[in-house]
Amino acid sequence: MADNTLEIERVSKRYGDVVALDEVSFDVRAGELFGFVGSNGAGKTTTMRIVLGVLAADAGEVRFAGEAVDHQTRTRIGYMPEERGLYPKMKVLDQLVYLAQLHGMSANQAHASARNWISRLGLAERSGEEVQKLSLGNQQRVQLAAALVHDPAVLVLDEPFSGLDPLAVDVMSDVLKAKAANGVPVVFSSHQLDLVERLCDRVGIIRSGRMVATGSVGELTADAAVRLRIVAPGATPGWADGLPGVSVISDSGAETVVELAAGADDQAVLTAALATGPVTEFSRRTPSLTELFRTAVAEEKTPA
Template identity: 70%
Template sequence: MPEGVLEIDRISKRYGEVVALRDMSFDVRAGELFGFVGSNGAGKTTAMRIALGVLVADSGEVRWNGRTVDFDTRRRIGYMPEERGLYPRMKVLDQLVYLAELHGMGTNEAHTSAENWIARLGLRDRRTDEVQRLSLGNQQRVQLAAALVHEPDVLVLDEPFSGLDPVAVDVMSQVLREKASAGVPVVFSSHQLDLVERLCDRVGIVSAGSMVASGTVDELRSSGETRLVVESPTTEWAATLGGVRVIERNGTRCVLELADGMDDQAVLHAALAAGPVHEFSRQRPSLTELFRNVVTIEGRSA
């Protein structure tokens, strides 16, 4: 399998007066899980469809291994749409074999691969069922198998965890990790930010068609506001400090948010002046909190 990078380079897309994407740029590296997060309508699905060639960008370019993505390249991409793209009256096994053959596999190879993924994703008892007779969760498993059956070089998955029970989420997470470990670039969108935080090597936050923040989870969390957790007999002293905002209070424990340039040692000094301090630590925002902050700030500046 060739190693490479999927590059989304300054793509833009407009529908009349509506700007769906504005100079969107990011890359997904070989062996990397890249989480693509944003509110509904932020542009995630549009960007993925352009990467697949389902839509054409007004400007910009999509590249794989430094070359513009063409028809042959797209056959090597595994795509999982948010809206299920399966034939409802076709049987699971027949459908997967058919899709593998469309991507260039021979019949025997396609059958072997389809059976492997059916077994791996817990669908063996449903292999001869019509897709429309499956539960929504099992349909989602078949949709993942359809993205994987031709052993793609790149995976692009739009909300792959939607509608899955916890066991299926664990199975899918393991599959994505294994694909990344084998050198496949994997990009997926999800509203389940705790899952993104746990799984992904890097994350991109999208707002109003633009990439507004990108980096590892640690980098993104470190870029957020400085927060301190302080536990002392009284917390009244915190309200008297300039450049400090009390965002949570629970008895003798409070969470403070510091303005840029505020010295945390000044906070410690003020707390000690009021009595003994039993806890004094930094608190980094979760990806969910960071996402809310970034999207809110971008919305106000738009």
């Protein structure tokens, strides 16, 4: 594995009879944005806490740059928890300087880095305010600055975009892309799957403590069932119901998305659409990450 790659290998964790993680394995490569997605309770936060050493794994190993992660390595990780881990009554600048020094920076280095990130994240006018007096969005920016202030070699972020307005999302996205461009492996969890799809080089989907898919969105959709998007302005909802080998995904009448079973005839779908009137679009459609995720979650429960 290449240097500066974060590896999670066969990590397991149980709480009594509950299996939180079951041999979870994936890697985040140098310079890569990796999206870690799953339903609430799927195991994302537990995995991240094990990477940070907050929790101990029952089995498996976490490595960085080919070496087992230890205390010294963890000081080089920038971590952003889902629950804000800031001192609410401490002023923004003072807090960032303090955290940078905890990671080994000198006072001068800590002040320079803190002021840099305060400026880059649009917090210059808030640097002297207590964290508790900031809006939730600005608190989130401070939390990101806290993860970045010590110039980490790895970034592990749990729901970093939660509660941010679109402008703040753009600011945070640019920061993460810049860190990845400098060779830092970046892994973050998010329920905003359209954002994950847009930003990430690869994605890992976890379900009930097990990794069920890993790869680029293109790789994950390569074997997906064929979907067709049909735009027929004169059609009414239900026109595609009952077509052999066709499952209707969405149907407003004028715009319909269907999924074809293996061997189903797309021309038969077109013929049926033309029977309703003019067809202005008939195209194959790649499933989105949201659709892939819904499919993975839908497969979670099987009949007894």
